[in-house]
Structure formats: structure tokens, C-alpha cells
Amino acid sequence: MKKNMTNPKTKSSTASGAKPGTQFGTNVVKQPLALVLLAALAVGTAGVTLYSPSSTAADEKKPAATPALTVSTTRPQQATLPLRLTANGNVAAWQEASLGSESNGLRLTEVRVNVGDVVKKGQVLAVFSADTVNADVAQAKAALAEARANAAEAQANAKRARAVQASGALSEQQVSQYLTAEQTANARIESARAALASQQLRQKYTQVVAPDSGVISARSATVGSVVGAGTELFRMIRQGRLEWRAEVTAAELKNIRIGGTVTVKAANGSELKGKVRMIAPTIDPQTRSALVYVDLPPDTRSNAPFKAGMYASGHFELGTSGALTLPQPAVVVRDGFPYVFRLNADSRVSQLKVQTGRRMGDRIEILSGVGDGMQVVQNGAGFLNDGDLVRVANAGPAAAATSPAANQRAAN
Template sequence: MTIHSPGALLASRLPLVLVLAFLAGCSGDSKPAAEPKAAVAPRPALTVRLTTPQTLDWPQSLPANGNVVAWQEAVIGPEIANYRITEIRVQVGDTVKKGQVLARIADDTVASEQAEAKAAVAELEASAAEAKANAERARDLREKGFYSAQLNTQYQTALHTAQARLAAGQARLQAASLRLGKTAVLAPDDGVISARSATVGSLTQSGQELFRLIRGGRLEWRAEVPSADLARVRPGMPATLTSPAGQPVTGKVRAVAPSVDPQTRNGLVYVDLPPTAAVRAGMFARGEFELGRSPAVTLPQTAVVLREGFAYLFRLEGEDRVVQTKVTLGRRNGERVEVLSGLPAGVRVVESGAGFLADGDAVKVAAQ
């Protein structure tokens, strides 16, 4: 039995392997090498609508803050003291007319004083009439020689005394009538009741406050303006403030304070407000003064994106790519905003959907 070594066995099989490899290379089933793939164009990130900047004539404004207060607030109190309040006829928020009765005070004591004064006047009138008749008779008799000059003088003096007492009694009657009239607390002017401290049954005191009245229902906005801008505001200028509910209220500057606060360096501007339920006395409001008009390069607010504390917009570069551009904003008016710098002339800007874009994105422009 013949035994072959591994080396001899491998050498004997090598020609067979080479033949098989040659036949495989010549076979018609072989495939050509794969060709390189063509580059794929990036898909648009978003379909966008473009806009161009518009130059508009916009008002120049000066922002300010301040409080809404009553134009004038009258404090209404009793004019007689130590009398009991018997009736309250108005409440806070009621609109009243000049001379309208707001409250009544007990008048029985004052009425009796008036009746007593009337009786005293009647008595003094009778005394004065008698003194006058005596004086006239004495004068006639004096001319006929029946009375002496001294006696005639006495009658004339009695007449003057009676007339003086009558005048004093009439003054007391007038004072009693006035006191009786003061038992009705009246509105000094047209307006709105802003506060009420009067209660039925309480005693009136000198200097006591019963009601507060906003005269004419007029309110004003006392805006605080920095001293550097105070000279730009003049009486008659329009001013628009925004109520806490967001409703605009337009007023007119009535006066500018002649001095500024040494602590805040702000001066007060007094703005008359129209009658409205949008604002009330005591409210804090923000607003602005219209100083004039000037041209502004504007875009829709939807075209501006705020990122990292800065404002950006996306302008179209070429046919389908956008470039993020940093801009500086100015005034706002409705749905548009002013661009102060960073906006090249004649560019087209993404109007909506800019918040979903990044610098260099490919976009599809929607048909206008």
C-alpha cells in the first residue's frame, strides 16, 4: 500500500484548480462591474411664499407709561354738624347731575329753629311798625309845637332800634333757612360717584367726607416721559394708550408739566381721555405719543424670526435657496414691522414659514 505525503497531494491537484479557474473566467455568465450612481438633488425643505419690502409713511411715536386718574375729584361733606343722616340716595358708580340730592340729614331740629326765627321776625315787624307810627306822629306834633325836640328824638331813636332788631331777626331767619337747606347733600357738579363713606344713622361731623365725585366723569392719563423727550411733546398732540384688556383709547395732550421729578428725571404729561368703559381711575396703562410721520421700510411680522435674542429673516438666494440674514427692527404698526438695517435693496424675503427654515435650505417658491 502506497502512502502519499500532503505536499505531494497538493502538487498533484494544482493543475486541476488552475483549469477550473480559467474556465470560470471564460464563462458567458460573468457580469460587468457596477457603474457609479448619479448624484441626487436635495429635496426642498418647505414651500414658501415670497414678499418684498414696502416703504410706507408711518407715524413716529414716543412710548410712555402712566396712571389713569380722575381729572378733578370733588370731596363732598356735610355743611352742618351733629345731625343724623337719614337717607342715602346714590351708590358708587352712579352718574349724577349738578344739584341732585345725594343724601338727606335729619331736619326736624333745624325746621323748629326756622319756625322760631319766623315767629321772632313777625313780632319784630309789629314792633317796628308801631315804632314807625309813633315816630311819624311825634314828627307831626313837633311841627305843630306840641312835642319838644327831645321827645321827638326819643321816638326817632325807638324807630331805628326796632328796625335794627327786625333786621337782626330776619338775618337769623335766613340763617335758619340756609341750615334747613343744608340738610340735603347736593352734587356740586355733573359727574360719577367714585367713593361713598356715608351711612344711614351716623352723625355728621365737620370736615367729614361723605362722597367723592369725579367731575364730569372725565379721566386723564398722567404719562411719565423722560426729561430728554419732554420737549418733543406739545399740547394738542394725539396720544393712544392701551387698556389692560388690550383695547386702544385715543386722547389728546392737555398740558405738559413745567418741572420733572428729581428722583426719576421724568416729567408728567396730562392727556385728556374720552368717556369710555375701557379704562378706569387708578389703572396703570402703557401708550405712545404721535410725534409726526416719516417713511419706513416694512415687512410683514411673519417674515421675521427671533432667535437667541436677535431678529432674522430669510432672503432668497438664486432660484431655490434661502440665506439667513440678521436685521435690526424699529417701529411696529398693525401686522407690519419696520426694518432699520440689514435688509439689502430689492431682495425677496420669505413671508411665512420662516421659523421652520435654516440657513442654506432649499425651498420651493409658491406661485404668486
């Protein structure tokens, strides 16, 4: 009889109804299942916590949105602004005088003025050598004296011929010769006088004098040079008067009147008040603009702010008119366009594009885009964006009526 060699531990496991090796496998399967159940329980608990009444109450107690900026507001106002027409143009001399030599072949011995000098009418500007001219004058005077002596003899002969003409002592031919000689002698006197006057005129031309008061603007005279007749020696601005030649389009000419006031501003910042003297009768076919001549006050100082040839801008005063205006800080320029920020009832701002016009001091004319009673942001507008929530610092009765939300927050 064989002995039972079965292990006691194995036997007891078998007796209990479990197969060998099954206990370890069962434990491995049960552990993941427990983890899954615990995860599901945690998710359920979190869901209950998320949707619990206490969580909803916490959300309701969250603070409202914070205003982006504290601003002040204003409303458009009616104002009277001047009507102005702006133009550009050159400053030029009212009239220029060209001063030159009227004698031919004379040497320039003295130049008494220079560029920028203020001269008066009749003042000597330059002197030519008069030696040759003085000799010619002396010769002309001698010729005149000779003609007068010949004329005196001829007149005496003619007088005697008339005395004996009735007696017949002289023939008619001889009497006629004496009378003709008298007339010829008188004519020679006139010729000699004219020659003397011509030489005296040449003598006068040895001095170049100013034909009018003004300012010397150019000089080409050089001491020692021999110049011909008509050669320019100086150029002068008559009476020191300048004019502004404004370029104005044809459509704008109808608004300009003769005698109207004009403010001209030079490149160096100097300003002068002028008056419209004349409007050009023609329009340039290339630029389609016309010139308006504006007289400027005369200024003969060497350091006068306005100079001939200077480019200047200016505006014509055309009267006044009413306009809707806003303070300058209320208008913000972005991307080359002007904007304002309207304050809405919910204390948020809306960016509105506007069209601007004239300026006077710190006020800007608003042509379109803003209503008469609209409340807009004044101080702080440059830091806002469309839709920003703001706090109004200067909220008066009108602002409070426009912004009930702000009033509710203030009450809380």
C-alpha cells in the same frame, strides 16, 4: 567485520545532500513568506483599482448636495408708517367732588344713592333730621315779627316828634330819643332777618345735594349716624370724565402737542381715542419723566371699560414717515435678536442681524442690516441655519438672475 546498522531511510536522505530534520524546518519558513507575497500583491491590486479611471468617473457621477428646504423669497419695500410714541400711565378722574354735611350734630335719616350711581346736578343724595332746625326757623320768624312790631311803634313816635319839633312842645332831647328808637327798631328788623336766613340755611343743609352731574365713586354715609360739619359722606367723579396720565420722558415731550390724538388701551383690551389736554409744567426729579394729561370720552355706564385707578398703555399719533419694510415671516427672532436670511448667488442663505422698528399689520420696519434690493427668505426662514442650501419656489426673473446655480440645475 561489523555490520552497517544505518537506517535505509536515513541513508537515502543523507545521500540526497540534506541534513536530518532540515526538510520540516524549510517548509515552516516558506509558508509565511508566501503569505507576505500574497498580501503585497493584493495591496497593489487594490491600489490600481482605487486610482483607476473607472473609479474617477463614478465619483464624478455622484449627485450634488440636496437643498435643505424649499422657500419663497421677497425684497424690502418702501411703505408709509405712522409715527407713534408709546407710553404708560394711570387712569384717574378728571375732577372729584367731596360731598359732606354742612350742619353740625344732625342725625342722618335717609341715604338715596350708592356707589356707581349716576346722579344729576341738584339731585338729593341724603337727608338729615330737620326737627330741631325747623323749630329754630320758627323761633327766628317770631323774632322777626316782634322786631317789625317794635319798629312800627318807633316809627310812629318818631313821626309825631318831627311834627311838633318846630312848635317846641318837645325838647330836643326827647325828639332825639324818638328818632334814635326808630333807627334801633329798623336795625333789629335786619338782625332778625339775618337770624331767620341763617336758620333757613341750616334747614337747607339738612339735604345733601349733588353740586354737579357725575358718578358716585365712594360712600361713607350711614343711616342713623350723627356727623359733624365737614364730614365727607360721598365722593363723586364730576361729569363722569376720566383722564389718562401718561408718563413721558423729558426727551420725548418736544414731540407732543396740545390737542393731539392719543389711543389708550386698557388692560382688558378696550381702546378709547383721547386728546392731549395739558402737559405738566414740571418733571419728576426722581423718575425724570413728566405727566401728559389726556382727556377720555365721558362714559357714565356702570360697566364702562375704563375705571379710575386702572393702569393703561397708549400711543400718541405724531404723523407719518417712510420706512423700509419686510413681511413678518421674513424676520426670525433668535436669542432675543431679530435676523433675516439673505439668498446668495449659490442658492445658499446667509443669516444677517437686523434692527427692527415700527409694525403695521404684517409688515415690520427694518432700520438697519438689509439693503433696498436685497433678496431675503420669506416663508420657511424660521427653519433655516446660516449657510443652508435652499430651493426657491417663487423664482421669477429677478430671482433667476440672482441665482444662476439654480437655473443650471433647472436646465439639467
